[in-house]
Amino acid sequence: MTQLRELENKFHESVTDKAQSLLDKFIKNQLKDLPDELRILFVDKDTLMGALNSSHDTHMLAIDKKEDSVMQRAKKDLEVLTKGVHSEEHIRNRRKVTEIEQFITQQRVDWEAMEHESQLTNE
Numbered sequence: 001m002t003q004l005r006e007l008e009n010k011f012h013e014s015v016t017d018k019a020q021s022l023l024d025k026f027i028k029n030q031l032k033d034l035p036d037e038l039r040i041l042f043v044d045k046d047t048l049m050g051a052l053n054s055s056h057d058t059h060m061l062a063i064d065k066k067e068d069s070v071m072q073r074a075k076k077d078l079e080v081l082t083k084g085v086h087s088e089e090h091i092r093n094r095r096k097v098t099e100i101e102q103f104i105t106q107q108r109v110d111w112e113a114m115e116h117e118s119q120l121t122n123e
Contacts (some may be wrong), residue, residue: 001067008063012056019048 025031026042034042041048 001063001070002072004063005060008056008059012059015055016052018047019052026039 022031023042023045026034031042041051
């Protein structure tokens with residue numbers, strides 16, 4: 001988004017320079033075939049600069065909104081991914097704990113069987 005902002009700033013600067021050049025020509029009556037829609041803008045330098053700045057601000061606002069939207073979507077995706085991984089790890093952990101408990105139980109059973117067998121042999 002930084003590059004997009006830089007491009008918008010360069011574009012705004014370029015358009016402002018071109019508009020200033022045209023305004024100077026308009027003031028010197030060097031622009032004869034200027035449409036009425038543009039004549040309204042060239043009547044006053046403040047009006048022209050205000051229109052250009054308003055356009056620039058609108059473009060920057062659109063870029064900011066898009067960046068916010070992308071960031072929110074990325075945060076939601078990360079949150080979903082994190083919850084999924086956490087859930088999977090919790091399930092994996094519970095399975096391993098159960099496996100360990102079963103192993104310990106089986107070892108006790110085997111140990112007790114071995115002790116019982118040992119007692120029978122010693123009798």
